[in-house]
Every structure is written in C-alpha cells, then in structure tokens.
Amino acid sequence: MIEVVLADRCISCGKCALVCPNDVFDGETGDIPEIARQDDCVTCYLCEAYCPVDALYVSPIPAPDPVIDLESLVNSGRLGSFRRSLGWDKRQPGATPEAPPPGALPAIFRGAPGGPGDAHRVSSYSPGGPNADHARSPFAEAHPEGFAELIPAE
C-alpha cells in the first residue's frame, strides 16, 4: 500500500491524486498530497510510476505497514524503481515505442499463442510432450535433504 509521501521531494504537481484509480489521495496542483483513503489502495504502484520526482513509496504488502525507515528507504535505490522499469524516467507515459524494422512482424504478434508448447495446453505436459520437464523441480533436486529446513520461518 502507499505509505510514504516525501514532502521535501514533492513538487505539488497533483499528478498522484489525479491518476490514482482508487481515489486514495486528497490534494490538487499546489498541494502536498495526503494519503486520505489508504484502505482503498490496491498496491498497483501507478502513483509511483506517474510521480515525476520519485517522491512516493508503495510498500508491496497490501496492508498498512507503518514501520518504514525513511533514511534507509532513500538510500535503498527503490524510490522510482518501478517508474524506471516502465522506462518513464526517459519517456513520457504512453510514448510510442519505436517502430519495428520495415517488413518485421510487430512485437504484438511475436508471441504466436497456441503452439504445441503453449503453457496453457494441458497435453503439452504429457510424458514426451514439449513441457514434460515440468515434472522435475530443479529446486527439489538441489535440496534432497528434505523440506522442513527450507520452509521460511513464520
């Protein structure tokens, strides 16, 4: 959920309050936004994506998580990481990706769904089928000592 608005970075552009699909923030251009309805936050990270100055932090836990150390957060490199993963530090949201080379199939069509190895095709998992190796777990094979020690502590 959204946990942190860094007031000293915020430029009061009002974007987060505008773009949040669940109306979590109060505030317009000129205000520092307030997290007014945290319970409605759906942990989608889109406010972070639209914040031009990386002044927001969304905890990945979809429940209030008040124990966030601001100093280590700022030093962690996480601020703005989601925005960078979308390339929005370098391009505007919705910017047209560069065109494919002439004659090349658009990227949309390079997936060619439904092939014999399609993950949703049940028959592909039969012995000898393209996905038959799903039967093996490399993790289980790497840890023959048994399970109890591998389960994370509560």
Added chain:
Amino acid sequence: MSITDTGSRLTNGIYDRTLQADVLVIGGSIAGAWAALSARLAGASVVLAEKGWVGTAGVVAANGGGGHYILPGDPKQRAGVLGARYPETEGLANIPFLEEVLQESYRCFTRLAEWGYGNGSICSNQNANSMAFLRKKLVEHKVKILDHSPAIELLLTDDGVAAGAAGVSRKTDETWAVRAGAVIIATGGTAFLSGAMGTNGVTGDGYLIAAEAGVDMIGMEFSGHYGLAPLNGNSTKGGMFFQGHIFDENGERLDPLPSWFAVPNVAKALIEGRRVYTVLDKAKPENWDNVIRNVPNFYQYFVRQDKNPFDTLWPTGLTYEGTVRASGGLAVGNGCSTSVPGLFAAGDVTDRTKLTGAFLSGAGPAIAWCVASGEWSGRSAAAFSQEVGETKHARTARPAGRAGVRPQHHAQLGAREVIKTAQDEVLPLEKNYFRNGPAIQASLDTLNSAWDGVCEGLSGGTAREVLKSREAASLVAAGRWIYSAAHERKETRGLHRRSDYPERDDSQRHNLRVGGLDKVSVSVLDVPLSLPPVEVVV
C-alpha cells in the same frame, strides 16, 4: 451548486453538468477505451465516463495480460490457438465464434501497430504504458473523457430504451448526466474487493445498472476462481507460476499441472490447514534479472523485501478473482447488443462462455475479446445512435436506479457493513471453491436478506458515499446471481464445483441464464453442439 447533498441532487435529477453525445461508454479500461475509439472512428461523438482515471483504472493497467489472435495465412497457428484450451471448455464454447473474435483481435492489434504501438506488447509487462497510449489516442480523437466520474444509473425512455446515464464526480461532489443515442457498458467483472491487483474498481456495477434495464446474465456459476499469489501479496499473475513448482508444507508437489491447473490442489491444502509454498525454479540465475525486468509489477513484492523468488520457497495463497478471469456476465448478442435497445456491452462485464466455456477467460481470450467486443459494440452503438436520429436528446428519459440509490426509507445502513456481508459469503474458499447445496442456500438466504436491507435503507450523501452504496448494492446483487445459478447447476463443470455433485453430468451441457432483482430467476439456455477445431495434419 445546491446546498442539498450530492445524493439528494442525483435522486431528484438535479445535475450540475449535463452533456450530450451520440454514444456514452461507461468504463474506461481496455474494452471501454477501445469501444470509445471505435464509435468515434465510426463518426459518433463520444463521452467516456470512468470511475477512476482513464489510463490507470482497470485490471489491465495494474496487472497486465496478453491478448490472443489468429495470424492470417498460418493454418497451424490458427488451429493451435483455437485448440490449445478447448478441452477445458467442457462442451460450452463456440469455436466458430471464438475464431471470429480472434480474427477481429488480429485486426485490432494490427491497427494498434499502425497507430505507432508496433514495437510494444499490448499489455503484458507494458500494461500501464499501453493504457497510457490509448488515453492519448482518445484525447487525440476528441473523445470527451470524464475521469473520477462513476455512472450510478442508466437513463431509460418510457419504452425502456437506453438514453444515457447519470452519475457523480468523486472528487468534486458534483452530479452529472449524459444524454446519448446509445450506451455501452464496459465496467469489467468483479472480484468482490478481494484485493487481487487492479480489481478494487470493479465491483459489478455494470451488472446492476444493466439488470435495472432488464438485461440478464449467463454463466455466472462459472465463477469459483481464485488466483495464486504470494500469501500476503496481491499480484495474481497466474502466468508467473508456470515458471516454478508448488509444494505443501510436507514437501508434497501440488502441481502435476502448473499454475491455475494446480489451484484445486492448493485450495484443498489450504482448506485442510496445510501451508503452501512456491519456488520459481525454472529460470537460470543468469536470467533472473531479465525475468524481473519483464514483469515488474509481480516482482515488486519480492524485490522490495529483498526476497529471491527463484531459489527460496515463499508462502503462497489464493485470492478471489471471480468474474474478472472467469467466464460469466451480461448476455450479449450480435454486435454486442443486449436485450435492451440502445444498450450494448463489451469486455469482462459480458458473458464469455462462448469463448472459453466453463473455464477461465484470462490470459489470452479475455483481452482479445476486450478489443473485439470494443470494436463491435462501438460500431453498433454508433449505428444505433444514427438510427435514433434527431430525437435522441429530446426524448423523455428517467433514471432507473433503485437499490443503493433510491431506498424505500431513509438511509440506515452503512455501505461498508453491506460489502462485508457480501464478501463473507463469496470470498471464503470453503463456501465458494467447493460449493454444496445447503451452503449455497445459506449464502443465498443471507444475501437475499442483505438485498432487502439495501432496498430498504442504503444510500449516500456525498459523492463517495453514493458510490460506495451503489458498489455495496452491486456486490450483493452479484452474489445473489452467482449463487442462484450455482444452486441450479447440479454437477461439477469447469469453475463450478459441487462437492454434493462431484461429477460432470452430460445432460447439463447447457448454459444457465440468471436475472431479476427482487426475485431472481434461473432458466436453461440450450447451447449448440461444441465441436473441437479441426486439427492441422503436418
């Protein structure tokens, strides 16, 4: 602005803003955005009303997904995409119809490439980017966008023809009305506010407003679907689970078949009190960074907690996804028309059993359907509005909203309590995953009583309260339709599982049509024989 509150102004037809358009689209995620563009390009003036913000609202912007298509001139690919998920449809899919949809989605995706989105995926990892691109297109083509403007009720003529809608502005407490020649509902499915990523805005509002006009639903019983997710996370991207393996606390493998095929075993383990763990161990270490870069929204959960999902076990749970990824919804016919003249529907809000039968529509067919149904409904609505002609805005039209907006008595109930009541019947695995007659009846009794309470005394004062009240009414209504259909299907088929009828019964290879408000009725709808696609011999 009047001093009486937003709710009172709305119920009395006092609108702070009134707009007119040839076509009104309700809901601005991928299906609604596509429908708005389609109607606009067919020459209609268009208003798009969205509860949140067009570009971030809906499941696609937050959670992503890819769309299926058929490549022309590639018979192997055609047979493959039509046949890959056929067995799970359990006899209820219509493959020739699916083919038309996947041919249309090919044309739509081609157009997207021609508009300049040629080198990006439509949705997958670039989900938010593709929705931002569509918003730019809408603005460029002068579609009037009303953000933060949930539609609360339809406006119908005396003959019951759709003539627009009225709603509220969440952030300004204003009331609005749009008079239109035709209306397209594209409000998505519902996950009952389970928290599944991107689903908090989809609360079944479209089912309720359509039902108030007289539209029925099909396939609502195929809704017992939960998505795998980290136990205290919310990203239910089932696609990620194809990259790993799932175990219970004793080290027993739960996924002879991966991801959503393993959900019955995972549900059983969780119901029996066994903890479940996943490790995404198929990717090699040198690829881990790439994998994370490809699906940033799913992996935030791990990256932000310094956890490695590829070589450690992590606790796994199930989060309800309901009709978002499942297959039931509003009954639509040719051109995405509904039984109500002037009212059309597109995307997840509609019945998708013709595409994927009794099983999931997610990860491929659903998004293909969003663009295809957007395309078809946009054209149909534009044509209908054209036919209505000059009288479209002069016709008398009355608001149709009742439950949660025009209670019989003064407001007594809190919307949040009502929502919790609906969630308590629909979210628990024990009630909704493995259903049974007596439990279904008990849920129906609770929901029917909640419905009476809503009709008696639920409404709101501020715009946000008006919205919450309607969302609460919508969830109670959706729960009643789901369980009424589930009650009548006495077998197990696809996403409808009954522990008292654990086998499939071939004499029930039909659809169930469910509808009605004060009284819910269920009837059988015969389905043509579902033939598998012809295999291509290599």
